[in-house]
Amino acid sequence: MPAALLEAPSISTPPAVPQRRSRRPRLNPLDRTVLRIYLLTRFGLLLTAYCVTRLFPASPDAKEARPLLSAFQQWDWTHYRSIAEFGYFHTKDNSEAFFPGFPLVLRAVHVVVPDWNAAGLLISLVSGGVAVLALARTAGPVLGGRAVLLLLMSPCAVFLAAGYTESLFLAFALPAWLAARREKWAFAALLTAFATAVRVSGLFLAAALLVQFLVAHGPGRRWRRLPWLTLPAVPPLAYSAYLHARTGDWMAWKHAEERGWYRTFHSPWEAWSHTWDAAFDGGYATGYAVMCQAELLAMLLGLGLLGWLLRRRRWAEATYVALSLWALGTSYWYTSVPRATLLWWPLWIGLAAWTLRSQRVMYVCLCVLAPMSTLYAVTFLSGRWAG
Structure with a gap:
């Protein structure tokens, strides 16, 4: 009898059924907390806008309030809409x-959202959500929630909700910085290129990425990845080429700033002196003088931040802040320095770390920031100059 017939029949094991991986939620508990804070502050700004449209009507005898969203149609928004x-x-x-960058995105969103103002606000709403998530992950699980709360309570936080470039810029810049810290240089460079299409500040971020690349340790720093860091220069060069084709001037955007906003080059001490005079010599309206005082205070805050970063040897972030301060501090006078604090994420992470030392520090920060944030929001939403 064949040996095969004498063998015990084998019990076949059924093929293993592949187990479906439980998909990890993309939003961790910190993310969900941050988004709740973000949406609550957006509701608060909308409520503030509702009150402003009724307390500050178009004319003292108005019997009907302005449309709610019209409160956000101020200052630079008219330029962005006109370009789009x-x-x-x-x-x-x-x-x-x-x-x-922002006008192109606005024009694309307008295809779906016919109202220009609503389209601009939607861009800021979505991109602001991306930005606060990236800030929380950059700061880490301990500091993330505090850093986001401090940013959203900062004096100029209203500009993160309006149809301005700050939210869209941060939606590219913060994930780019997060990618650079993880040494994903190609992705970081690509995101930074989008940031440079939105604001010239993207070039400061590109310089910071280069410094971060040079000081990075480990296998992530491979010299063959260095050419990726030239990518952020492409959008500004393309825009300059477009302007040159229309005007014959490669720096037409810079010269437009000089004509419209007095951004001609002056030494830092001249810029400080001119801003100081506007703030305190009594030659300007009180509202504008107060805003000039805020410009001076924001510049001092930026210089303090720069010193702190240099002391801690955080060279890349110090490069980003230093270039921002140089660009803002070498005009005829300071313009939009308080608004630029929104883009200094080391400031909000550093403040969050400071509040961990004592609960009283957090209370003081919130008690100071909350009224200042409301004041700036009312000033902007009522059509007054707010930096």
Whole structure:
């Protein structure tokens, strides 16, 4: 009898059924907490806008309030909408000073959202959500929630909700910085390129990425990845080429800034002196003088932040802040320095770390920031100059 017939029959094991991986939620508990804080502060700003449209009507005898969203249609928004709707050079308003990233996104969203103002607010709402998530992950699980709360309570936080570039810029810049810290240089460079299309500040971020690359340790720093860091220069060069083709001037955007916003080069001490005079010599309206005082205070805050970063040898972040301060501090006078604090994420992470030392520090920060944030929001939403 064949040996095979004498063998015990084998019991076949059924093939293993592949187990479906439980998909990890993309949002961890910190993310969900941050988003709740973000949405609550957005509701608070909307409530503030509701009150402003009724307390500050278009005329003292108005019997009907302005439309709610019209409160956000202030100052630079008119330039962004004009560029998105008609392109550059439609009017002689020096609009070429504004980089094309935000107007291009606005024009694309307008295809789906017919109202221009609503489209701009939607861009800031979505990109702001991305930005606060990236800030929380950059700061880490201990500091993330505090850093986001401090940012959203900062004096100029209203600009993160309006149809301005701050939220969109941070939505690219913060994930780019997070990618650089993880030594994903190609992805970081790509995101930074989008940031440079939105604001010239993206070039400061590109310089910080280069410094971070040079000081990085481990296998992530491979010299063959260095060419990726030239990618952020492409959008500004392309925009300059476009302006040169239309005007014959490679630096037309810079010259438009000089014509429209007095951003001609002056030494830092001249810029400080001119801003000081506007703030305290009594030659300007009180509202504008107060804003100049805020400009001086924000510059001192930035210099203090820079010193702290240098002391801690955080060279890349110090490069980013230093270039920002140089650009803002070498005009005829300071303009939009308080608003620029929104883009200094080391400031909000550093403040969050400081509040961990004592609960009283957190209370003091919130008690100071909350009224200042409301004051700036009311000033901006009522059509007054707010930096």
